[in-house]
Amino acid sequence: MxxxxxxxxxxxxxxxxxxxxxxxxxxxxxxxxxxxxxxxxxxxxxxxxxxxxxxxxxxxxxxxxxxxxxxxxxxxxxxxxxxxxxxxxxxxxxxxxxxxxxxxxxxxxxxxxxxxxxxxxxxxxxxxxxxxxxxxxxxxxxxxxxxxxxxxxxxxxxxxxxxxxxxxxxxxxxxxxxxxxxxxxxxxxxxxxxxxxxxxxxxxxxxxxxxxxxQTPCCWSLGQEIPRAWPTSENKGATETRLKGSAFAFAGIARPERFFEDLEADGVSLKGQCTFPDHHEFRPQDVTRVVKMAQKCGADTLVTTEKDAVRLPSKGLRLPLKVWGYRLxxxxxxxxxxxxxxxxxxxxxxxxx
CATH class of the missing domain: 3.40.50.300 (P-loop containing nucleotide triphosphate hydrolases)
Structure with a gap:
């Protein structure tokens, strides 16, 4: 069929x-x-x-x-x-x-x-x-x-x-x-x-x-301006380039498994992960759910993609949230x-x- x-x-x-x-x-x-x-x-x-x-x-x-x-x-x-x-x-x-x-x-x-x-x-x-x-x-x-x-x-x-x-x-x-x-x-x-x-x-x-x-991936806090000076091997101090501590990752993109794999390849200690449909419109209850899952896993930080970050509500984040991105x-x-x-x-x- x-x-x-x-x-x-x-x-x-x-x-x-x-x-x-x-x-x-x-x-x-x-x-x-x-x-x-x-x-x-x-x-x-x-x-x-x-x-x-x-x-x-x-x-x-x-x-x-x-x-x-x-x-x-x-x-x-x-x-x-x-x-x-x-x-x-x-x-x-x-x-x-x-x-x-x-x-x-x-x-x-x-x-x-x-x-x-x-x-x-x-x-x-x-x-x-x-x-x-x-x-x-x-x-x-x-x-x-x-x-x-x-x-x-x-x-x-x-x-x-x-x-x-x-x-x-x-x-x-x-x-x-x-x-x-x-x-x-x-x-x-x-x-x-x-x-x-x-x-x-x-x-x-x-x-x-x-x-x-x-290019070398980097991360920044939600609400911060997207870095214009992207880190390179010669310019590692341009922005925070590594996610420290343990993290809980979530994404609403077409292939979230690639995002999770990239985080682990970048040395991020993932305690858990959660997926949403591509282009998902995040609601406050979604954020609450993610925070509860992260806390249950013992994660220090939330991490998501650039594309997801622009769709996130600003309230309800009871954990630090990092945005992880890369450039071609x-x-x-x-x-x-x-x-x-x-x-x-x-x-x-x-x-x-």
Missing amino acids: LSILGSTWGVLTSCRASLYETGWLPCRNLERPVISIGALSVGGAGKTPTTALIASLLSEAGVQPAILSRGYRRKSKAALLVSHGDDRGPIVSVDQAGDEPFWLASVLPTVPVVVAKRREEAAHVALTAAAVTPDVFLLDDGFQHLRVARNANLLIVNPEKPFWEDALIPSGRLREASTAATRANGFLIIGADTETGMELHNRFPEHPWFELTR QTSSPETLVSWLKELTGLSSLPDAA
Whole structure:
């Protein structure tokens, strides 16, 4: 039964893609070049952190990006400017923006962030309402948003389960058949995995691939400003980098087990853990429940993800709460940016001073 459902879903998504490819369904051209960042798999692929990395690299290279997002599970309906890009960060609540756009606006205060169901509406808001004028649009989770034409179509690959080894939902985690990867013109592997890169080269010899790895993780107290100076091997004193004592972890993300594994790999002494659905809207009773579970386990501290932290109520925390996060990096930023500037026609823009 699951294979039948998956096959049916694969036919439907392939037909939809063909309608756009053949022009039966129109693709909208935005008023700026477009870079799409997405994945074939459902949640937990790392799309939003990757979007943050691409935006940061472009900004450092003198290119002004604006991020266009759907704003999944936001309570607002109309197209909405989340951040002007004028270094103030979010100007609306997380409920209005959605947790991922709100996080992007928080960690990238000089990049406009707009949410809308239709990305062309988001682009219009970015061009007419943001404090800075974008040179390029980034589509967060844009691989399946086929109604918008794009200059660069970046596909994230998980080396633990690459798309050619996965199956369509509900049997596997793929939103589309693996053949949809032919729409990509570049691949981003999250994790240092040369074997996956070589397999990509064999399958798509004309398309480049880039490895993205995690920087040193760090933690900070809930309510503190998100660190701008991220710790590195040369800059370990930028912020508190390690969680001390015993902790109780909780998360409402797509793949919470990865978060718990990362904490333990970082040397955190986990006394217990608790999961919630992805994008869960935390209520005071949820916080009370988590605190009671942590106290029962004998934990000194609560720890959660950045994405969960923006959705937490500020009251009811009778234990210290730490936010644990990481940033992505690439060993070849100049090559990646140069390639993106070439695809988008922005090579003539001067590099940042």
